[in-house]
Amino acid sequence: MSDVPVRIIRQHRRAMMMRVVPGAIEVYIPSRYQETDKCVVHFMKKNLPKAQALALPEPPHHLTEADILQLVADYQQQMSVQPQRVVLREMHRKWGSCSALGTVTLNLRLRWLERPLVEYVVCHELAHLIELNHSAAFWQIVATYLPDYKARIQRLRAAERSFYDKDTQ
Numbered sequence: 001m002s003d004v005p006v007r008i009i010r011q012h013r014r015a016m017m018m019r020v021v022p023g024a025i026e027v028y029i030p031s032r033y034q035e036t037d038k039c040v041v042h043f044m045k046k047n048l049p050k051a052q053a054l055a056l057p058e059p060p061h062h063l064t065e066a067d068i069l070q071l072v073a074d075y076q077q078q079m080s081v082q083p084q085r086v087v088l089r090e091m092h093r094k095w096g097s098c099s100a101l102g103t104v105t106l107n108l109r110l111r112w113l114e115r116p117l118v119e120y121v122v123c124h125e126l127a128h129l130i131e132l133n134h135s136a137a138f139w140q141i142v143a144t145y146l147p148d149y150k151a152r153i154q155r156l157r158a159a160e161r162s163f164y165d166k167d168t169q
């Protein structure tokens, strides 16, 4: 038995889905179901063993939560922007997001990334406080603070792939 934690995520969706992510097994269930529903229990029983066999270890941490928040503070100052709120939490699909109301949300999994890559994600989300889109003007802002941002995006994609590659762990 693997000791990777199982995370149940209730979501607006039709079917149940289980997937292995670094450091956890995620089980997505339609929001109308409860964890204790028969069909959910059955689904888990049937699919967990396979997922556990494929479980991936959590990548080592490069940064702490405090390091990430400090980077936000640093870039906030450099870029002269002021988020309404900064939230650091587990996100399932993205490294970060920025809402139209000025809330910057960052994925706790950023702790797995090296500092230059976290800087890129922070700079990207803070740039959305100025341009809430991915227009040429947006990328111009990112380039102002991180001229090598394209290389960082490539390194970020490579890091993402490495988390799913058991052999490199």
Ligand SMILES: [Zn+2]
Residues within 6 Å of the ligand: 124, 128, 133, 134
């Ligand atoms: Zn963006």
